[in-house]
Amino acid sequence: MKRILLCLTALCLLIAGELRAQERTVSGRVTSSEDGSPLPGVNVLVKGTTQGVVTDVNGDYKLSVPQEGGILVFSFIGLKSQEIAVGSRTTLDVPMSTDITQLSEVIVTGYSTQEKREVTGSISSVKGDVIENLPMQTFDRAIQGRAAGVQVVSGGGQPGGGVTVNIRGTGTINGTAQPLYIVDGVQVNSGGTFSSVSTSNPLSAINPADIQSIEILKDAAAGAIYGALAGNGVVIITTKRGKAGKTKLKFAGQYGISEQYNPYEVLNATQWLGLKMEAYGNAEQRAGGSYADGVATALNDFGVDDPNGPIPSYNWVDAILRTGKTQQYDLSLSGGDEKTRFFISGSYNNVGGTVIQSNFKRGTLRANLDHRLSKVFSMETSLGLTGSDTQGPSVNSGFFTNGAFTGGLFTPPINPIYNEDGTFNQDLINTSMNVVQLLNQELRRAGAFQTVSNLAFNADVLPGLRLRAFGGIDFADVKDYNYRPSSITAYAPGTGSETFRRFINWNTNYTANYNKKFNEVHNFGIIGGFEYRHVANTTLGAATQGFASPSYRLLSSGATPTSATSTFTSYKLAGFFANAKYDFKDKYLVSATIRYDGSSRFGANYKWGTFYGASAGWRLKAEDFLSSVNFLDDLKIRASYGVVGVQPNGTQSNGDFLSLGLYGNGGQYVGKPGSRPTQLANPDLTWEQSATINLGLDYSFFGGRIFGAVDFWKKNNTQLLLQRQLPIDSGFGSIFENAGEVENKGIDFDINTVNIETSGFKWTTNFNIGFQKNELVSLNGGLKTSTVNSVRYDVGEPLGVIYTYEYAGVNPADGRPMFYDKNNNITYNPTTTDQRVVGNNVPDFFGGFSNNFSYKGLSLEVFFNYQYGNESSIQTAQVLEASGMFNDNQVTSQLGRWTRPGQITGIPRAFEGGAEPGGFDPTNFSSRYVQTASYIRLKQITLSYQLPSSLIQRLKMSNVNVFVQAINLATFTNFRGDDPELALNNNLNQYPNPRQITGGVTIEF
């Protein structure tokens, strides 16, 4: 490898000198064909050379051309490229028009770029202007519904919270299911949360307003250049860069509110007590006593003298909620000249959550600089700094009342929130925790300081040949702080804990890229390179207890240190890669990629692996027989196949060292440290593999009135990392091995139409849909079923099955809950063998649908996203829909419980304590608490008005836009849980996504 680079470098030094033929100059102005305004920043290139300039502020250019003139290529993103023969002319003015078909749109494909026309893999692209003014703190949230086959599931409504992105289905059990994110060439940490006290998204380092474009490499052939890392697709984020021309100043500000999306209507104290009396009465009667005795016990237990008198009721849900306020400000400055270009931006966010004390504050700073040192050398840098502070309630799942949402919903309404003297009531029925007090007095915050920055040097040593050296870092320091004051009785004498986490993740790569067109018909490109990545995460934490008063919060104020922890984990990756592409007359396109990757995570025998991809395309439109078909702008068929790798999920214990035999400090004994073997070695352990075959079609008709793409794909993940059961007498329960297979297949469809375009009025539509089917084909050791981290997997079923008892409703005769046994007979008392698959979490299809209407300066975007066919458990309902059998508050539907023989209802009779003698507790999980979570959500509606240019030019501004927008304004669903977007297996205590309304202004100078 060293030798390759040495050779390349030597080559660069040898041939840097250039031959110069006799030349003359040509000049001119580039303007917009629509309004005649000058276009700065347009690339003007003498075809077949590296000789080129960009137009200045006035759209003017001047450059040397060969004596015989040659051909000038004018290009600019979003405009139709033009090639014009200079001939003998010395001035050449060019009007350029918008490229609706976007065939010349530049797509970032990894270590290089391609025009959309040339792309043969499956790539979705989201442009920055779609997301730049959204009141969302991270871009991953903003691409929801914008790309076919890309499923985005927000981790909840905590501002700045985590998101999971799933490209073309999940194909792994113990590997990571998250895509690889690359921000300006830097491979960044992503997925989940990097704080343990609050959910906090690592991608919040990037201000969405700074993003120029997001490319999603979906198939293995497109991702193959990233080899072992690309098994879940690749998301490439490119931030904005300056353009030569007049310096532009842009300001955007918005302000708004958010409110909780709460589908639950809970009981008041009178209704609640009514159910309780009935439950006690029924239970007493069943035990042989009298109903009245039961009721009397209930009244005694809950301290009520007269059940018919007024009973004060307290709404705990309202007490934890509030209207959150959102502020967001962005300022950017961009410009430059032919040599140096810059984009500098700053932003500030302050987003209040819909639950008291939940907040996200962030400041970002960015400087993206480009400088051309000479004809040969240029450099680029992107510097980003982000400081953020997240504060929010625990969203740990569990049937506890110390979660914000479980606490608010479950606490019986008969409990006063405050004592008469205004202090918090801590003497509560059914819970030891006053959740309102907890939210107000417990501190849970994560402060993060992050940078994602890079520096690159380029050498354009020959026409078409570029050498590039790149280094980038993704760094984060996060401090978790959790303080539980002694004023909360359950936490007396007060505890405090702090954890510092440091994530250092750097990568560097060296590439050589050569593009050449031979004889005007053979277009050839090759790129080769080497990359190295190093990830190291450390944590340091301590906890103390015994705080004199809530005003003292430093750990050193605690009387007794209770714990000290530190951890370190790390992995390294190295890869050699090459891609060659070729097209003939823009008609037949082929591309082949190979990557040889090594990882410290895998066994000695399989440290290195080879990944590859190949794709081909045929642009039928370029064939003679279609050239006369005028309504057809473009038609391209694509086919690809590739094999890439899936990384282990580094979050599990020893996740970075799964292949090693480990021996570690194991617990302690009388204060002395013990040690023990903790893991058996498997030197054969290697990557999970993901092989994707993709057949696609790109189309464009009627002058760009209809265009889009359709892709059929099948993805097979094999060599899954699975735990093999060992004879336990080895001293170990299991060892990781590669086995098993998951298959995903589907169709991604995307269509864009211009429905109406008249003078002034325009209506365009985008619709995308991804169909998916997921199946676990095999497990290891011939197993048909397996439970990993308490999730069940069944061969022949999708990943994410819901396996439980099947509820058979209520017996109208006696009001008791019934279930199906394994022979489908009705039983009161099912046993574990009667459990079955009652649903799965994988949607049949999902996508987005947006309509844009514009009239003169006024425009309206209406965007829906949707998902269909996934079942979800509703664990909250196990508590809220219990007919009053336990003391927790209930939803009003429970008033419809069975009360008299012959009554047809799905809600069992109230029976204190749950299970009737000889019966099954109906609040145990069963299909009763499983529901289809299909939904359509009005994700975004934006109304904006661009002030007329006559007015704003007088104010020395170039563009002023005012807007109002609403996020999650309406949701259409039958799902009765918190939020169908959060419809996952364990969805207790989740923070629903709020409804948000903001208004703002964008001003450009």
Add this chain to the structure above:
Amino acid sequence: MSFRKIFLVTVLGSVITSCSEDFLDPELSRSKDFTTSVNTIEDLQGLILGAYDRMNASTYYGRDYVVFAEVRSDNAFSNGNSGRFVSPGQFVVSATDAYADDTWQQIYSVIANTNIVINSQIEGDETDEVQYVKGQAYAIRALAYMDLLRLYGQQYTGGNLGVPIVTEFKNDNNKFPSRATVAEVWNQVGEDLEKAAAIMKPSLDSGSPTEMTTSAVFALQSRYYLNVEDWQNAAIAAKKVIDSQNYDIAPASEFAKSWSVNEGSNSVFELAFTDADNLGNTSLFYIYHETNYGDIEVTSDLYDSYDAADVRKTVYTDVEGVIRTAKYPSFYDNVRVIRYEEVVLNYAEALTHLNDPNALTYLNMIPQNRGASTYAIANVDNVLQERRKELAMEGFRFFDLMRYGRDIVKVDQGQTFADGGISFGSPELAFPIPQRELNANPNIEPNQ
């Protein structure tokens, strides 16, 4: 131009740095690769401490192993308050039951630690200090195999299969061991104890019962010889502990208090817990006492067996007929594995079989120190009765009954097995071999 040089230097510099020798070696900090990690006596001692730490897990001596011997006897039963120990108490533990699985795995993980110590060749291997550590490993392994055999072996069910004997850590030639016979396992236990006794120098004993000492090895030998009915050797081993004069029977006035004092003078071997390292709600304390678990209640049959003046009656509570033991008054209390009183009773039992006139003297030493009436003769019934009273709720009763082929009799309505009791020889007297082991190991035979 100079920038060309900068470019060259940057590229070459970075490549050379990232291509250095170890550029893809894993960086381990918390754990080490064990092929290179056991080199010093400290490493061996660390593994022994690790073995103790694994022994005091709640699935072994921390709770379960002790409770199994009580709920499967006439001493105690599970009231199912938190759903714990219901299936052992009913004698219906299945192969997929966590009780069968967890304890099996836990004991073999202890054996894994000891196997590494025993088979390591380190510098200074022949020194007394290293030999002492290895002796501790032999003794711990012996105890572990004794416990495995008593729980999973077929010696009480009419069969002769014991448990797999694994004496090397990660031996690829013995990946799928089959079950040794009961006799072979006992033989292994005996050999390991012999070896321990031979290589441990008493001068190196730490003096703390929280570690395996030479006296603890002799005490274990006496326990082992009683099991294999070698009365002569049982007596010799027990006598060695008695003659060491390091231990005392807790006097009547101290007996109740002794349960809240760690490392008392009657303790030969105990597993330690501390403020920072204890089992909390998975402790014996939590399951025995009136807590939100509190599943294990004492039978009235046991409670009524004490004389009114017997100080041992004070280590029970009787609240409206719910009888609980008061041993293990907190989860900071060390688990007593070998008490001196047991050694005395082992000696008395061995002498009884040997028709030695001193048997009665030693047998009566215990009631004499408890304010209880003494025995007129030393016979097996009296020895068993005294063992029941003295060692109740400490994990002995089931095994004592089994050693003498006695049935498990239903003496309390709280007990959940059939009214007729469980006759000696019934298959349910052995825990099943865990299903996970059966799945993974083709050579292993299940219990009936």
